[in-house]
Amino acid sequence: MDKNEKLLIRPYLRTRSLVPENQESPIEFMNTPSIPEEYFYKRNHFPYPEIQKNAFELSIEGEVQRPMVFSLQDLLSLPSKEIAMVMECAGNKRAFFEPKVFGEQWEMGAMSQGVWKGVSLAELLKYTGVTYRVREVVFEGHDYGYRNDLNGEYRFARSLPIDKAIHPDTIIAYEYNGKPIPFKHGYPIRLIVPQWYGMASVKWLRKITLIANTFNGPFQAIDYMYYPFKDNDIGKTPVTRINVNSTILQPHDLAQLDTGIHTVFGIAWTGMGTISEVEVSLDQGVTWEKTQLYQDLNSMYGWTYWSYKWYAEKKGEYVLMARAKDTYGRMQPSNAFWNRKGYGFNAISSVRVKIE
Amino acid sequence: MDKNEKLLIRPYLRTRSLVPENQESPIEFMNTPSIPEEYFYKRNHFPYPEIQKNAFELSIEGEVQRPMVFSLQDLLSLPSKEIAMVMECAGNKRAFFEPKVFGEQWEMGAMSQGVWKGVSLAELLKYTGVTYRVREVVFEGHDYGYRNDLNGEYRFARSLPIDKAIHPDTIIAYEYNGKPIPFKHGYPIRLIVPQWYGMASVKWLRKITLIANTFNGPFQAIDYMYYPFKDNDIGKTPVTRINVNSTILQPHDLAQLDTGIHTVFGIAWTGMGTISEVEVSLDQGVTWEKTQLYQDLNSMYGWTYWSYKWYAEKKGEYVLMARAKDTYGRMQPSNAFWNRKGYGFNAISSVRVKIE
Numbered sequence: 021m022d023k024n025e026k027l028l029i030r031p032y033l034r035t036r037s038l039v040p041e042n043q044e045s046p047i048e049f050m051n052t053p054s055i056p057e058e059y060f061y062k063r064n065h066f067p068y069p070e071i072q073k074n075a076f077e078l079s080i081e082g083e084v085q086r087p088m089v090f091s092l093q094d095l096l097s098l099p100s101k102e103i104a105m106v107m108e109c110a111g112n113k114r115a116f117f118e119p120k121v122f123g124e125q126w127e128m129g130a131m132s133q134g135v136w137k138g139v140s141l142a143e144l145l146k147y148t149g150v151t152y153r154v155r156e157v158v159f160e161g162h163d164y165g166y167r168n169d170l171n172g173e174y175r176f177a178r179s180l181p182i183d184k185a186i187h188p189d190t191i192i193a194y195e196y197n198g199k200p201i202p203f204k205h206g207y208p209i210r211l212i213v214p215q216w217y218g219m220a221s222v223k224w225l226r227k228i229t230l231i232a233n234t235f236n237g238p239f240q241a242i243d244y245m246y247y248p249f250k251d252n253d254i255g256k257t258p259v260t261r262i263n264v265n266s267t268i269l270q271p272h273d274l275a276q277l278d279t280g281i282h283t284v285f286g287i288a289w290t291g292m293g294t295i296s297e298v299e300v301s302l303d304q305g306v307t308w309e310k311t312q313l314y315q316d317l318n319s320m321y322g323w324t325y326w327s328y329k330w331y332a333e334k335k336g337e338y339v340l341m342a343r344a345k346d347t348y349g350r351m352q353p354s355n356a357f358w359n360r361k362g363y364g365f366n367a368i369s370s371v372r373v374k375i376e
Numbered sequence: 377m378d379k380n381e382k383l384l385i386r387p388y389l390r391t392r393s394l395v396p397e398n399q400e401s402p403i404e405f406m407n408t409p410s411i412p413e414e415y416f417y418k419r420n421h422f423p424y425p426e427i428q429k430n431a432f433e434l435s436i437e438g439e440v441q442r443p444m445v446f447s448l449q450d451l452l453s454l455p456s457k458e459i460a461m462v463m464e465c466a467g468n469k470r471a472f473f474e475p476k477v478f479g480e481q482w483e484m485g486a487m488s489q490g491v492w493k494g495v496s497l498a499e500l501l502k503y504t505g506v507t508y509r510v511r512e513v514v515f516e517g518h519d520y521g522y523r524n525d526l527n528g529e530y531r532f533a534r535s536l537p538i539d540k541a542i543h544p545d546t547i548i549a550y551e552y553n554g555k556p557i558p559f560k561h562g563y564p565i566r567l568i569v570p571q572w573y574g575m576a577s578v579k580w581l582r583k584i585t586l587i588a589n590t591f592n593g594p595f596q597a598i599d600y601m602y603y604p605f606k607d608n609d610i611g612k613t614p615v616t617r618i619n620v621n622s623t624i625l626q627p628h629d630l631a632q633l634d635t636g637i638h639t640v641f642g643i644a645w646t647g648m649g650t651i652s653e654v655e656v657s658l659d660q661g662v663t664w665e666k667t668q669l670y671q672d673l674n675s676m677y678g679w680t681y682w683s684y685k686w687y688a689e690k691k692g693e694y695v696l697m698a699r700a701k702d703t704y705g706r707m708q709p710s711n712a713f714w715n716r717k718g719y720g721f722n723a724i725s726s727v728r729v730k731i732e
Binding site: 030032035037046120123169272273274276373374376 | 383385386387388389390391393394395397399402404424476477478479481524525559628629630631632633634693728729730732
């Protein structure tokens, strides 16, 4: 063991469950614009599927004029594009809901960002054509298994409204950060849906079906719905676009710091437009001050860095709050919208620190 | 990449801070009697020190009859013993205090167990002799640096009362699990103090000083003291022995489970005697049922496994509680003893689960 290795200090994925594998990205890594594949968060509904590489094919059927089967070679030969974007699990920050909700207790790491490369679904649909009846597109993965709440086995499948499905940035991806997609993230191909929560980006894609009605699989009609009430399903609505949100990366909650200048910094992101402003408050939200934003204008789906110089001269306990706004006027609320399955948490971020 | 590697699922250390390095053991690994070195929790007060292997020596001085310097070879040539034991950070479970306390927000993983091999300090003191004045023994590590609350640099140093220091199981260790101690855990030698919280087991040991009075270094007289009050130091007492404690390893808090039989299991440990009983309650602590214990009678400093078969026939939400007792009659309290620096949390363990 050489000295560098023995002294190497690094963060790791943060385990929530092992089967299925659910692990958070370490927030210590979110100061990099593209998360290395080994630190990308993992969120699975089932054990990993068996994929026969040579037998791989993707079928497109249903409300099309010519059902077709594409090989991986076919996909690689078509015009490609790269999408740099935040991927966020709908359950990210679930652990912060009060009252508590059941399910994986994700903290702030059920999200990552990086660059996906693939073919627009719209490009493929040029070959198959579509019928005038089409309303939704159903994406089915190779992963399947049992659920606690239903009998029998289910495959992971999700639909998109046709308009979102044919957006040119909705792609069938085969690369992540310049390399084939890692097995655990959907090898050989997965759907990539910018601006929607991660459940839409179906991994290990095997079949695409255009339908004339509404898809009602359990991952569409039971899970990934906002249920406002604990004991009934009144008012349920589907989880779709990512809410405007931010995370304070530094300082950590309940940290003890020296007097002096501290750089408060973090990330902000949204599923509509881009981040227009991030503000911080040191007085429980009475007054807010602007932070410095660092945006990559070529990457409108990525996260925005922000920072604020804090002159902490007086010893004592402080609460630092941060809130983001997007170009559609959405702003992080003081309290997250509570819902029974715990999706979309985006309350104003805050950390408590002690200057000593 | 072969298939086994690509499908390997494992837990990781859980990062609390990188400089100094503070990482928890994954509780998913606590079902093994000896934690592999790469999963042993890491708790440091300072950046890692520089250790010159060839220049290594340990001096014993102060209230001795013959001050001496021991080389690593000297230590390896003396009679050795193996100590299998739980090591627990005094701040383990700090995150669960209410009201919250500042400092690293350790959850349940700031503890590990394994086998240390080395020489009893009592054996070394046969060579140096001691004076009749000796009251405490001060252990100094190679690690040093700045503190937020004081000016200047400090070395990590701790003392033990002479009676604990000369207990035959207080050893100068040079192996962990049959191999040289990993650098990050104190290579080449560290003190090992069974039954006391981990701060006593000084890493990268360089000097031992016997003293006739009371040691007042900041890691003895400021840190690792229980302060019962938020705003003053009245009633402060030193952190020493590990409190009786338990952790529920399965199910996880806020898990969703099927109806049917579930094995509730976990670990229990103590710094006085051994675990005599672990009970669980399904009715908020009104009634308690005994669990099955699995103890290694050759390892009185190790943790005890316990398990309980739970017939979960009715859907709904449940709270599972567990409490341990030791052979000295100590029992986990309903509420942990709140103290300003957040040490020794040992309230009854509980998890909320939903049967669906």
